[in-house]
Amino acid sequence: MLKVQRPTTAKTIISPSRLLLWVGVVLMVGFCLAPVLWQLLTSFKTNAAIATIPTIYWPSWDQLTEAHYIGLGGEFLRYMGNSFFVSLISTCVCLLVGAPAAYSLARLKIPGENIILALVLIVSLFPYVLLFLGLLEIVKAVGIGNNYLALIIPYTAINLPLTILVLRSFFQQLPKDLEDSAKMDGYNTVEMLQHIVLPMTIPALVTTGILTFIFAWNEFIFALTFITRPEMQTIPVAVAKIGGASVFEIPYGPIAAATVLGTVPLVILVLLFQRRIVQGITAGAVKG
C-alpha cells in the first residue's frame, strides 16, 4: 500500500496513502527510540520514583536526580577509556592490514583470489562462540590473558572480512588509468599505493573504520572471557557486571545510567556518520 506515489494529491487534503506513511513513520521512530528514551528517563529518576507503581512517566523536579551518574564514579570513565583504546587500536590495525589485502584482491590478479574471497565471506558468518574455546587456549599458552592484545587481535580478525569486502569494492571502482600512469612514471606498486591510491581512499577508510570501531566497542564474549581484571574491563562487560552485582537488590538507576553512558559514544557516531554507516553496511553485505 505504501508504494503509491501519485503527485496528484491536492495540498489541503491528506491522501490515505500519505496518512498511512506518516503512521508508519511514527510507529517506526517510536519502536526504535522508546527503549533508549526509557533508559534515559530511568537514569534520572530517584530510587523512590523508580520504585513507584504505577510507573511515573512525567516526573516532577524532586523525583529527578543526577546521583546515579555520579555514583558510577571514575571507574566508569576508566571502562569507557578501555573500550575506546581497544576499539581504536584494533580499528587502526584492521585498516592497516585490511586495506593492502583489499587492494591486492581488487587489482593484482593473484592465483587463488577467489578461494581467498570465499574464505573471507564464510568466516564473516561465524558466531564468536565457536572461536572462544580455541582462542582461550592460545591466550593461555602465550600468556596474554588480561592483556589487551587478547582483544585487539581477535577484534582485528572479526572486522577484517567486512574491511576487505568494503574496501575491495571501493578499489574496483577507482579509475585504473590513474594507477597505470603512475606506473609509467616509474612508481612501483607499494610506492604507488602510498602516494596515489591511499590519499584517494581516505573516505572509504573512514567509512570502514566507523563500522569496525562500533563492532569492537560492542563485542562481548571475548571481552568477558579473556579479561578478568575488573579495572581492565570494557563497557559491555562492565555494564553487564553492574547488572549482576547485587543478589538482593538490583540497582536499576545505576544500570540505566551505565547503559546511557555506554551507548552515548555510539549514538554520537550514528548521528554524525549515518550516511557512511549505511554505505558501509550495504557495501559489505551486498557486493562481495
Place this chain on the structure above:
Amino acid sequence: MTQDTIRQRDQRTGWLLVIPALVILLLVFAYPILRAFWLSLFAQNLGTQLQAEFTGFSNYGRLVGDSRFWQSLGNTTIFTILSIIAELIIGLGFALILNQTFRGRGLVRTIALIPWALPTAVMGLAWAWIFNDQFGVVNDLLLRLGILETGITWLGEPTRAMFALIFADVWKTTPFIAILLLAGLQSIPKDLYEAHAIDGASPVQSFWQITLPLIAPQILIALLFRFAQSFGIFDLVQVMTGGGPAGATETVSIYIYAMVRRYLDFGYGAALVVVTFLILVGAIALTAFLLAKARINVSGER
C-alpha cells in the same frame, strides 16, 4: 622488462599484501575450529584433572543422549526462526517507508540506525528492566491499556521469557535488514512501476509482482547474515535471562559457554562447538545455493 616479469612481480607484491590479513584470519578463525575438531576426540575435564585423554568419538556418543543439548538446539531454532520472520516483515516495512520521500527522512533514517549501533549486552540489561516483573514499563502499559489485570512475570516464565528475548532481538537487528532491503528497493527502476500501473496493476499487485521478486537477492543475503548471527546468539541471552528460567531460553551458545567456563569440560565443549559448526555450515550452504539460484532468476527476468 617483459609483460611476464611485470606480472610476476605484481603477483608477488599481491601475495605480500594479502598474507598479513590471511595469517590473522587463519589464526583467529581457522585454528580454533580445527582445534575443536581435534579436541572433541579427547576427554579433558575435571574428571581427567584437565589432562587430555584420547577417547575417540565418545564425546559425540554422549551428545546424542544429552537432552540438555537437544533442548538448547530446539530453543535456538525457535528463537532463530521466529526472530528472523519478524525482522524480515518489520524490516521490509521500514525499508518501504524509508524509500518514500517525506520531510525529515534523513533524521528518520538516522533514528532507525540507532538500535543497530548500540551494544547488545548493554541494551539487554535495558530490556530486562523494561520487562521487569514489578516495575517494568511493559506491565505498566498493559495494565493501563486494560489488557492485564495484574502485572505478570516475563523473564521468569518460559514462553514469555522467550518472547521477550525475541522482541529485544527484533528491536536490535531490524535496522540491519531494513538497510539491506532499502538498498534493494533503491535499485529498482521507477519506470517498471509506471509501466505496471499503465497495464492496470494496483500498488498491491506491483508489490507482489515487481518489488518482492526484485529484492529477493537482498532478502536472501539478509537471511543468510541474520541466520548465522541469530543461531550463535550469546550476549543478549546471557545478559537478559542467563538461559533461564530452568533452561527454557538456553541457546546452544550459552550451553557451550557454560560447558567450557563453568563445568570446565573442554573435550565435550569442543564436540558441541563442532556439531554447532556443522549445522551452521549446512544451513549456510543451503542458503548460498538458493542465493545463487535467485540471482540467475533475477537476471533472467530483466
